Amino acid sequence: MKIRYILILLIYPIFIIAQKDKHVIKHSIYLEALGTGGYGSINYDCTFLKFKKHKIYLSGRIGTGTNNFTDFENKFNPDLIFTSGLYAFYGKNHHVELGINFIMSLIVQYNPSVRSYRKLNSHLGFSIGYRYQKHPKGLITGIRYTPILEFNTHFRHWAAAYIGYCF
Amino acid sequence: MNPDCKILGHGGMGIAHTLPINTFESILKCLNMGAEGVEIDIQLSKDSVWIIFHDSDMSPATNLSGSIFNNNWQQIKGAYYMNPLYAQYPVIHADELFHSIVNKENYIFSLDLKNYQMNPDSNYTDLLARKYTEWVIKQDIVFNSYLTSSDLNLLMKVKSLNPDIETFIYSSDFQKSKQEALVQNFEGISIHINSLNQDLVKEAHQSGLKIAAFGINSGQSNIDAIEYGVDYIETDQLQHILQITNN
Numbered sequence: 001m002k003i004r005y006i007l008i009l010l011i012y013p014i015f016i017i018a019q020k021d022k023h024v025i026k027h028s029i030y031l032e033a034l035g036t037g038g039y040g041s042i043n044y045d046c047t048f049l050k051f052k053k054h055k056i057y058l059s060g061r062i063g064t065g066t067n068n069f070t071d072f073e074n075k076f077n078p079d080l081i082f083t084s085g086l087y088a089f090y091g092k093n094h095h096v097e098l099g100i101n102f103i104m105s106l107i108v109q110y111n112p113s114v115r116s117y118r119k120l121n122s123h124l125g126f127s128i129g130y131r132y133q134k135h136p137k138g139l140i141t142g143i144r145y146t147p148i149l150e151f152n153t154h155f156r157h158w159a160a161a162y163i164g165y166c167f
Numbered sequence: 168m169n170p171d172c173k174i175l176g177h178g179g180m181g182i183a184h185t186l187p188i189n190t191f192e193s194i195l196k197c198l199n200m201g202a203e204g205v206e207i208d209i210q211l212s213k214d215s216v217w218i219i220f221h222d223s224d225m226s227p228a229t230n231l232s233g234s235i236f237n238n239n240w241q242q243i244k245g246a247y248y249m250n251p252l253y254a255q256y257p258v259i260h261a262d263e264l265f266h267s268i269v270n271k272e273n274y275i276f277s278l279d280l281k282n283y284q285m286n287p288d289s290n291y292t293d294l295l296a297r298k299y300t301e302w303v304i305k306q307d308i309v310f311n312s313y314l315t316s317s318d319l320n321l322l323m324k325v326k327s328l329n330p331d332i333e334t335f336i337y338s339s340d341f342q343k344s345k346q347e348a349l350v351q352n353f354e355g356i357s358i359h360i361n362s363l364n365q366d367l368v369k370e371a372h373q374s375g376l377k378i379a380a381f382g383i384n385s386g387q388s389n390i391d392a393i394e395y396g397v398d399y400i401e402t403d404q405l406q407h408i409l410q411i412t413n414n
Contacts, residue, residue: 038251038252038253039185039251039252067185067251067252067253067254068185068186070196071192071196072186072191072192072193072195072196072199073195073196073199074196074199074200079253079254081253103253105253105254107253107254107255108192109191109192109254109255109256110191110192110195110267111191112191112263112266112267119254119255121253121255123253148252150252150253151255154230154249156252158252
């Protein structure tokens with residue numbers, strides 16, 4: 001819980017200090033290996049605020065990933081992992097990023113009495129990383145350290161790399 | 168390929184799979200994919216419950232710590248594997264697993280009995296042998312399972328309690344294990360694929376011994392195991408071997 005408050009305290013000053021000088025809506029689609037979406041995820045990212053003077057912009061992210069596509073009966077029945085997050089980026093072409101993610105997982109498990117069921121859990125993720133984006137529209141790529149507070153109790157070191165397109 | 172060769176998943180789907188070995192999900196998936204059996208690790212808890220678990224300590228693989236033999240099932244049943252991300256696959260009771268396998272008489276079970284007692288006395292080995300013998304009878308898997316252990320005394324005691332139970336001696340030295348297996352009337356040798364070749368398999372077969380090969384963690388080692396003509400392939404690459412053998 002402490003980490004959650006620390007992250008909020010770190011992100012909150014960005015809203016206070018920065019002077020909003022332009023509304024910008026930019027969209028990105030990217031594929032992430034590892035990261036908060038499990039072993040891999042597809043993500044949509046929307047930049048909704050840009051503070052040009054301070055080279056800061058804010059974006060929201062939603063994504064979905066999985067650990068397994070087939071279940072214990074070897075039938076298509078993927079684990080579902082949904083991730084959403086809020087990110088702050090600083091920089092022009094080379095960006096430093098800081099973010100917080102809320103994750104919901106629905107993992108297919110076996111139980112002798114009910115056989116197949118989905119176990120629902122929520123998790124909290126953090127992100128500190130680097131993004132390279134030379135042009136406003138075009139390729140984006142980056143790496144992230146994404147520690148996760150799994151089940152909101154266990155801390156796990158985790159990381160990600162991603163590549164996508166901004167339009 | 169040995170026409171009698173059986174393909175077994177190591178701990179279920181193998182160590183490289185996202186599902187942890189020795190879990191319901193991994194073992195059932197392996198059998199549902201078309202494997203002819205499965206290799207599983209069993210340990211006896213303090214209150215004499217057979218638990219399916221590989222390591223000497225529940226940490227770091229699970230959220231709990233301590234050895235299986237020092238804990239009761241009530242304590243162990245809260246354990247779940249820490250991998251993969253976001254999942255909580257539980258450590259399982261062997262009876263519950265066998266209750267969950269439909270048509271278990273159609274499969275082969277390689278049971279690797281782990282005894283992590285540092286200095287097991289004769290009484291403890293007697294207890295393990297007796298409990299194991301009773302349990303395979305209760306599960307009705309005497310004729311479609313084989314016991315693997317590195318503990319020669321344990322295998323001898325099981326064999327003396329029930330000669331119908333197939334016993335395989337774990338081997339780090341083929342010739343030594345072959346002699347022990349022949350003297351004690353064990354059915355076979357459990358050996359790492361890297362310690363095998365076609366000639367050794369042939370030599371074992373000529374002596375009336377079967378070979379169970381483990382450590383098969385690549386496509387090439389699947390092919391090697393097939394070419395050597397082993398009797399049981401305990402593979403970590405199940406999907407690959409099922410594809411190449413058209414199972």
